Amino acid sequence: MKSWRFLGPLFVMAICTALFSFAMFQGGFMSWFLFFSFLPLVIYQMGLTFYPLRNLDVSRTLSQSICHAGQSITFDIIVERKAPFPLFYCIVEEVLPDSLQRSDTGINKYAHMNHPVSYEAKRYKKQILFPFFRRKIKASYTLSQLPRGEHQLDQIRIRTGDIFGFIKKEHLFNVNDTLIVFPNKRRIRFKYTLHSLEQGEAIVQSNDFRQTNMVAGVREYLPGDKFSWIDWKQSAKRQDVMTKEFEHEKSMEAFFILNAVSSCQWLAFEGMIEVMYSMMDVIQKTTDSKIGLLSIGKEMSYFPSHFDVGSREKIMRHLATLKPSNEDMFTDRLQRQTTVLSTHSLIFVFSCSIDIRFIESMKKLHSKHKKRLHIFLLLSKNQSIELQDTINMLVEHQIGLTVLTEVQLMKDPLEVRV
Known part of the structure; x- marks a missing residue:
């Protein structure tokens, strides 16, 4: 390709040489006029050729x-x-x-x-x-x-x-x-049925869903706490502003497990990330819960449950950059990581594929966490019909299950029952 770059300048030089030769041999005003009229173009072409x-x-x-x-x-x-x-x-x-x-x-x-x-x-x-x-x-x-x-x-x-x-x-x-x-943040309508989330049904957008009638203790005041939560008696005793600590603040801990495998359809994988991201954001904003994540894909990433903003940002950054894995190592890796799951956690498992090995691993997880486990399957409508018998195996073992297809994903707000 580089050799072709010089064909243009050579062509211009050839025309200039032909006009000069014509002027030299022919003479006269017209021949020299043509040569000098073309000369500025030749000079510009040469300058452009060597322009860095x-x-x-x-x-x-x-x-x-x-x-x-x-x-x-x-x-x-x-x-x-x-x-x-x-x-x-x-x-x-x-x-x-x-x-x-x-x-x-x-x-x-x-x-x-x-x-x-x-x-x-x-x-x-x-x-x-x-x-x-x-x-x-x-x-x-x-x-x-x-x-x-x-x-x-x-x-x-x-x-x-x-x-x-x-x-x-x-x-x-x-x-x-x-x-x-x-990921895109979705509006979510929650229907809580798990023991640690007895809040009823609502479109979760408000900034406060605390059960302020269940006081478990006191703690130091934090930015964002309501004025009505201040315990004046304890504040006077300790010479510091103390805030009432409610029951769910001590016990609630939502832990997410993500199955990031390449067998997912691309849109199903994006929907899974989007729903999980939105659920994390909503749960943390409305309940101040601790959020943890175990992401199993090409590489396994573990984010323990913490309240600090830095941990939350790491999780969100991970969900923003995550890509499907080429290897399905979810079942084997999950079995080696069950010890990181707190017995007090609400466990949400997200997957866009299901097979016998996945079901067996969920049975083992369910035996330890019972009603605190809930599975979200992101499938196309056709897949959900084809895999209905396999899905029923989870239902038969009374494992909490929500199947989200394009029908549910296109609703606004997204209805999620847990």
Whole structure:
């Protein structure tokens, strides 16, 4: 390809040489007029041929580096140069990674659960500018319906050339930026039936679902505690502001187990991450529960239950960047990790595949945790029908089970019974 770059300049030089020869042999005003009229174009072509495109200073700015799936962000690509060499046009292209070749249309994407190809979207971001003598140019574009994940933006391609197309130049610039897209937050309607969550049914959006009539003790005041929770008598005794501690604050602990295997359909896997992310966010905001996670996929990641914000951010970052595993090691790895599960935890298992080995592992888990275990299966409607006999094996053992198909996932709010 590099040898073809010089064909344009050679062609221009050949025309210039032919005009010069014609003027020398023919003489006269017209022949020399043609030669000198063509000479500025030859000089520009030679200058453009040796113009150091790689010396451009290219940078990228993002309107935000963290967002949620389905949202949009704006990119600004700024190109600066020292010498004001005239450029007739300049094509600025963002080389988008494969991870961004999908679109997230919110709950509407689940309508294509059986045809996940429709989730893919070829994105091309190019913009043509006419800088002429300007030393600084800017190209802006917007990426909408962003998919979940950690997206590495590494390269920007710059193309330019002359007006006749004899000369074309391009260079690939390495400009590194990271865009993190968290899962979409869903509105969830909870129906609690487990012993530690006897709150009834509600669209969980409020900031407080505490059982303030079950005082278990006192603790130091924390930002966000209500004024009515302050225990004035204990505060006076200890010379510090003390807050009433309620029963569920001491005992509630939600632990999530995620089966991240590659056998899932892509949309089912995205739905599983989205529902889990939303449940964690809702439970923690409305009950101040401790949240833990055991993610079993290509690598096993364990996040113990803590109240601190740092632990929560690590879990959310993990769910944002997680990809399906190529190996189904869920059952074996889960058996080696059962000791990390507290007997006081509510255990939620999320999976988008089910087989006999999975059922056997759930039976063992259920024997230890009984009604504190609940399983969420994310399947397409066709899969749920085909696997009905296998699913019934969980029901027969009285294991808490919720099957979510595209029918449920497209509802707003999402109804979840646990």
